[in-house]
Amino acid sequence: MTSTRRAVVLLGAVVVALLTAxxxxxxxxxxxxxxxxxxxxxPEAGEVVADYLARIPAELPPSGVVAPALVQFAAEQxxxxxxxxxxxxxxxxxxxxVPIPRVQTALRxxxxxxxxxxxxxxxxxxxxxxxxxxxDADRLTGRARVVAxxxxxxxxxxxxxxxxxxxxxxxxxxxxxxxxxxxxxxxHAAPPDAAPAELALSPLLPAQTERAxxxxxxxxxxxx
Numbered sequence: 001m002t003s004t005r006r007a008v009v010l011l012g013a014v015v016v017a018l019l020t021a022x023x024x025x026x027x028x029x030x031x032x033x034x035x036x037x038x039x040x041x042x043p044e045a046g047e048v049v050a051d052y053l054a055r056i057p058a059e060l061p062p063s064g065v066v067a068p069a070l071v072q073f074a075a076e077q078x079x080x081x082x083x084x085x086x087x088x089x090x091x092x093x094x095x096x097x098v099p100i101p102r103v104q105t106a107l108r109x110x111x112x113x114x115x116x117x118x119x120x121x122x123x124x125x126x127x128x129x130x131x132x133x134x135x136d137a138d139r140l141t142g143r144a145r146v147v148a149x150x151x152x153x154x155x156x157x158x159x160x161x162x163x164x165x166x167x168x169x170x171x172x173x174x175x176x177x178x179x180x181x182x183x184x185x186x187x188h189a190a191p192p193d194a195a196p197a198e199l200a201l202s203p204l205l206p207a208q209t210e211r212a213x214x215x216x217x218x219x220x221x222x223x224x
Contacts, residue, residue: 037198037200038198038200039190039191040202041199042188042200042202043208047212049204049208049209049210056187056189061192063171064171067189068189068196068199069167069168069175069189069190070167070201071089071165072186073165073183073206075161075183079126081161082094082122086178088178089175089178091118091122091166091168092111092168093201094110094163095107095165095167095201095203096109096126096163098154100219100222102218103147103217104147105147106151110125126158129155130156137149137151137152146224150224153224175189
């Protein structure tokens with residue numbers, strides 16, 4: 001092979017390598033997806049409740065900007081009460097919990113459909129929470145099994161006061177309006193561009209009045 005031919009072959013190989021690198025780079029994502037649960041909404045474990053409530057107003061979005069926010073209730077609401085308390089915003093996800101004095105019960109997170117009427121969507125989410133409790137009652141043992149059975153029975157009642165919190169979307173004005181309603185204890189907004197998969201939800205429980213610590217689990221479980 002002549003020196004000229006070798007040069008042509010070498011140049012061709014370089015061009016192919018550069019094109020391959022460009023093609024691979026053009027198909028690679030510019031940034032990795034955000035890790036799930038990277039945006040916490042709710043107090044940190046053990047945080048002083050008064051400190052938490054004092055810091056979160058600064059996290060509301062700018063005027064005119066829509067953002068997701070965790071609306072936390074002073075006491076668990078039935079579905080009608082939860083919808084009334086969050087009127088003016090769009091519900092995205094509901095956090096269900098059956099309150100039993102001095103008994104730890106599960107937080108159940110269920111999406112809220114946007115293609116049906118809000119009462120129907122929230123009722124369907126409660127039904128899914130019931131199915132989750134039924135599954136737990138089938139697979140757990142001992143006290144946990146009994147508690148899950150009680151939860152399932154409570155969720156079956158359409159009047160169950162078991163909506164602890166709701167993730168909504170709204171602008172600053174709408175979110176501030178929620179804080180004027182007596183049922184609403186706190187509104188904790190995420191960054192406007194936060195996706196649902198990024199949210200790590202840890203709502204305040206009504207009985208957490210001083211610190212966000214675990215509640216006692218030494219009370220009797222009522223019959224289901």
